[in-house]
Amino acid sequence: MKIGVPRALLYYYYFPLWQKLLLCLGHEVVVSPETNKEIVDLGVKKSVPEICVPIKIFNGHVENLLKKNVDYLFVPRMVSVEKGCTFCPKFLGLPDMVRSTFPELEGKLISPKIEMNSEIIAEPHCYQELKDVLNLSDKELRKALKVAKKHWLKFRSISKKGYLISEALDLVDQKTVPPFENQGDITIGLIGYVYDIYDEFVSMNVAKRMRGLGVNVVTFEMLEERIIDREVKQMSKVLFWTFSNKIFGAGMHFYRNKRVDGIIHITAFGCGPDSLLGKMLELDSEKFNKPFMTVRVDEHTGETHLQTRIEAFIDMLRKKKKKG
């Protein structure tokens, strides 16, 4: 079977797992191309106007895959990957939205319900729907999941060495991965959802750009989970949704960590959770005496604008650092 996976949303976090899983089960995996203008336009057309940019882009990728004549489309329903906390409502309702937006997908959608209390989403109960649709035996699924899990854990360990996800997605297929060496003179904590930071259209490769300017870049997925958990637990309640929490926790950690000189928050237009967590972090910037900048990207943001703002921020950090 040809199974389509949209290069959007949590593709940037879980693709190695899902890819291995489907491959091990003997299927062909078709991924939509890097987000481009055409995909964005398709997505905008298919979405309600007020919805956030990442969801619009997701719809564009679905449309793109539909044209590729895939047999099935893989759109998991991401409910929860930690205890007591769920994903943003849009993830919870994603398959429902896709089903009514693309009536032609009837019978072609595979949306296993991912409900776990751990990030390692390789338990058979999460893939019941996949099992039903593809007619798998318990044993087949279990075996494939085992391989997929190992592959994903390797991917995560590459991130934790300090590689960007865009790099880790390539490196995960190599036998050995050299340690990563930072060479910049300043360090910036870059926070944002994986589908914003690593979508080349949304972020215009902001992470690589920063590295090109001699900056060390750290992101939430490079941190150990327990570091983030510790920050989040200090709040009086668990606040947001899973990935919003991670970003918030990483942000707090970057404030406290002496090696980090400043924080940049990348957010896509129309994200409510980001708006709130951005505000909370911004209010803390003074307390920690650490610069914080928000970069909001929409369908029309120009590259020069982004480049100028980032360069200015970096200059400012360098001057601040020299002054001590």
Added chain:
Amino acid sequence: MKVSFPYMGTPIGYKKIAALLGHEVIDPPKPTQRTIDLGVKYSPEFACFPMKVLLGSYIEAIELGADTLISSGGHGPCRAGFYGEVQSKILRSMGYDVDLIIFDSIKRDFLGFYRKVKKIKGKHSWRDVWYTLKFSYHTIKILDFLEQQIETVRAYEVHKGQSTKVWEMIEKKIDGAYSDAELDRVKKEAQEMIDEIKLVQVPEEQKIRIGIVGEIYVVMESSVNMRVEERLGELGCEVRRSQYLSEWVDFNLIPARFSPSREPEILRKGEKYIEIIIGGHAKQNMGAIVDYKEQGFDGIVHLMPFGCLPELISQSIMPKVSEDLDIPVLTLSLDEQTGRANSLTRLEAFVDLIRTRKNGKCIIQVS
């Protein structure tokens, strides 16, 4: 404590609890454009609309001297937790020192609920608290019972605006009733007042019934939804909402075994369109639409606050629901600059369409 609470529909229920437990109650101001402007000014840009208006309401209540603010949250994944936290932080950064107490579903967080009640309880005995809660529940039950009648008769009143005036008087009376006996007496009076409203006779087959669904705050609070119930009434439509305060209590605060709540049934009906609870009332709304259709309603008005995460999913699914069930749906997105004139025109056109459709002349879908 000087206690206040934001409007979400009538605040009479909260008021009774606070007053009976001996707190000084600061009558909350009904949201106005100023409230909204204040909220918008101090809220993050993409915060959902209810959160902005609530923040504005808090600021206004504080200006009136409140030091404790009580509110109830939504439930499910889209919840009050982050509202409260961010709002507290913003209020603090503005130099206000207040306690923000937000009640969430007792079923989610029993301990938290208990702690909050204890804070408000003061020196009163638990028996007093129990009585107070019961009394307040009784009050809102009566209010909802009477309001539903108003929502019907408003469509057929002879003197335009009379039902709304009667309703305002009823609210005042009930607001002032502080014992069971008084409440009963007031209820009878209110019933008489409603029965006295003169009505035009309309044949059954020409009656139009509209169900209002959407996010709980904008559905319940008329000052932020262009008074859509009154508008529909003026256009000759009977109206029901998918949310009434007493129903929220039935489902969220009363143990399932004793609860008269229809919500589980409504949720089941929504399953076809949204499989799981995704937050806010998105799934309930789907169920409510199915339910309204089964009851023979003629159209649905879907109210959604700007930036509401779950309702954006609802909105995406609405065209399909409307088509499947063959029921017209009008989605109105509400925010600080909701073009009132524009929305009103859309509402009128919608009612026209339903009327024509009812007379069997044409079938068009609106969304």
